[in-house]
Amino acid sequence: MFKKCIVFILMILGFTIYCLNAYADDNNVLAFKKSDKEHKSLSSAIGISVNSEGEIALGFRDNYINVYDGNGRFINGYSFKTSGSYVFGYDTKDNIMIFSVRAGRCYFFNKDAKLLEYRGFSNSTEEDRYYSSLKGNRKVSINGNLYELSELFGYTKLIKTGANENKTIIYDIGWVYAVKILIGVFKVLFIIIVLVTIKKAIKQLG
Numbered sequence: 001m002f003k004k005c006i007v008f009i010l011m012i013l014g015f016t017i018y019c020l021n022a023y024a025d026d027n028n029v030l031a032f033k034k035s036d037k038e039h040k041s042l043s044s045a046i047g048i049s050v051n052s053e054g055e056i057a058l059g060f061r062d063n064y065i066n067v068y069d070g071n072g073r074f075i076n077g078y079s080f081k082t083s084g085s086y087v088f089g090y091d092t093k094d095n096i097m098i099f100s101v102r103a104g105r106c107y108f109f110n111k112d113a114k115l116l117e118y119r120g121f122s123n124s125t126e127e128d129r130y131y132s133s134l135k136g137n138r139k140v141s142i143n144g145n146l147y148e149l150s151e152l153f154g155y156t157k158l159i160k161t162g163a164n165e166n167k168t169i170i171y172d173i174g175w176v177y178a179v180k181i182l183i184g185v186f187k188v189l190f191i192i193i194v195l196v197t198i199k200k201a202i203k204q205l206g
Contacts, residue, residue: 034113
C-alpha cells in the first residue's frame with residue numbers, strides 16, 4: 001500500500017508539471033521576454049550562436065539566453081519557458097530561433113523578443129534537419145574569430161580567440177560556481193536521506 005501511494009503521488013506530480021509546461025508552449029508563446037540583466041546560471045550551457053553582426057548568444061538549460069558583443073560586453077538577455085529541452089540559434093536575418101523539442105515547433109523572434117512566426121513540421125525528416133542544425137554548437141568560427149564554450153567540471157566559460165591569438169573571456173560563471181557545487185552536494189544528501197527513509201518504512205511494513 002505504501003509503495004502504491006508513492007507511485008501515485010509521483011505520477012500526479014509528473015502529470016501536473018507536464019500540463020503546466022505544455023500550457024506555456026501552446027498558449028503563451030514560450031513567454032519569451034527580453035531582459036537587461038545578465039543571467040549567471042546554475043544550469044549548464046547548451047550551446048552558442050553568432051549572428052552576422054558578431055553578437056554572441058549563449059544559451060542555458062534553464063531557459064535563459066545571454067547576448068554579448070565581440071568584446072565581451074553584455075547587450076541583453078532573454079528568458080522563456082519550454083516543455084522539456086530546447087535548442088536555439090540565429091537565422092540568416094539575425095532572428096533568434098527557439099526549437100522546442102517536445103512541442104516539435106521552431107519559434108522565430110526578433111531582437112525585441114517579438115514573435116515573428118513559428119513552424120510545425122509535417123514529417124520527422126524536416127524536424128530532424130532543424131534540430132540538427134541548431135543542436136548544441138560549442139565552437140563557432142566567424143570573421144576570423146573563434147568562439148569556444150568550455151565547461152570543465154561544470155565551470156562554464158565562453159572564450160573568444162581573435163585572429164592574432166588574443167583571448168577574451170566573454171562569459172565566466174565566477175562565484176556562482178561555488179553555489180552550484182553546494183546545491184549539488186545538498187541534492188545528493190537529500191536523495192540519500194529519502195532512500196534511507198523509504199527503506200526503513202518498507203522494513204517496518206514488512
